[in-house]
Amino acid sequence: MKLRYYAITDKGNFRSHNEDSLLAIETIICSQTHGELDSVQTLDTDSVAGLFALADGLGGHEAGEVASRVALEKLSWMERAIRPIEELPPTGWKNLLRKINNEVNSYGESIHKPKMGTTLVGCLLGKRKSWIFNVGDSRLYHLDKDGLRKVTVDHNISEELGLSHGRHLLTSCIGGGSKSMEADIFDYSGKLSKGDFLLLCTDGLTEVLNIDQMEKILRESHDLRETCRILSEEANIHLTRDNHTVLIIQVESV
Template identity: 30%
Template sequence: MLTANRSDIGRVRQVNEDYSWVSQYNNGVTLAIVADGMGGHKAGDVASQKAVDAFRSTVEQGAAKPDLSLQEGKMLIRQAISSANEAVYDLASRNDQYYNMGTTIVAALVKSDNAIIGHVGDSRAYKIAEGDITQLTVDHTLVNELVKSGQLSEEEAAHHPRRNVLTRAVGTDSHVEIDIQTIDLMQGDVLLLCSDGLSNMVTEEQILETVTSEQLELDAKAEHLISLALHAGGDDNITIVLLQDAVGANREERVG
């Protein structure tokens, strides 16, 4: 599995409140997570890092199991995101300066020809395959609820002033509803996990064109997506994780 993990503070924010992590194991499992924190002064970056740390400590031992089944993987992702929720909520409950902080999460567990996606909030997962791009996750936002109920069009939603208001987040309540799904992966397919600093600034067409480029290796594709978001204004922190099966992918030198 080839991986690329990139984050940029953007052109507007003073702090990068995004946090991401990618790891691969000897049993063929690859884990990845992107979290986009929110809250008061310095609370967003605390929330996202706390969530990823809790996710990681819960998921690592189980993910390395030699014969991890699909069902076990789904339970593991759910448990890990629940642990992240508990960790952030507990910290916020005990510290006034972290009151009401929270974070989005989008995570993937990839093994052979399957990927398990878990998410809360508006950080997204996309699948790029056979020249097409598919948004796998559904944004947990007020504006998306208005679109689903027919009160807003897709075009109106894209520019709505409250498009970043979440209906669900990790750490804001003692329990959180987690969306889990399983998708099939073919050789050469690419999974993209990202914060809304990318998806709000860069079109699906631009993402597709970049990821399917035969001139760029995976790291360069991630860097180019960051540059597109910055060129579009860089209004938010931008975080990108790309995952691609090494078979059928462009070869690249791996460092570190």
């Protein structure tokens, strides 16, 4: 597949700092009031698999920005160490994420922040296999000819029990002092077509924009940088109370 991608992160209106981090191939952006990739980037997955991920440090807990950064650093390191990572089976991906969970917990203990934790959502797009993974309530959406749909399942009380409340009560995360992290792994091989988009985002976006609003922006904007900036601006206009990060991948050909 030939891909184009761009990403942006912003602290939002009310937070004093940004606990979100993003990973796009080998670029990590973290702890920035506002950060963007330098330009719209391209990738040919016939040459190398593409790893993309977002992490949202848990608000209300100490060192959330450290947890999100460490999780993405460990993920990036493992992607380079395990080749070809796209050939990992689902059990291998779950073991990889458990290893990251243990690493974040250990690092938190070493700096006397044992409760630091983060969400993690991402995708690995390769020549033969593609994977989506998720821990927590950061999301990945897929836009195709039939519309925008959420691929991931939020790990929170609201979604898991079908309640109207409890959206901020996570049932799984990376770190947080927990040894019982649960992850969702989706085999997404062969499910992307020319012209499709993947949207990865943290809940600072989805708490103020619904799926119809996001789809309208994705369909009407024709430049990835412009689309990311519009989504970020709309989150701030709608007075999001959280940091927000947006990463968009466009499939140019398969």
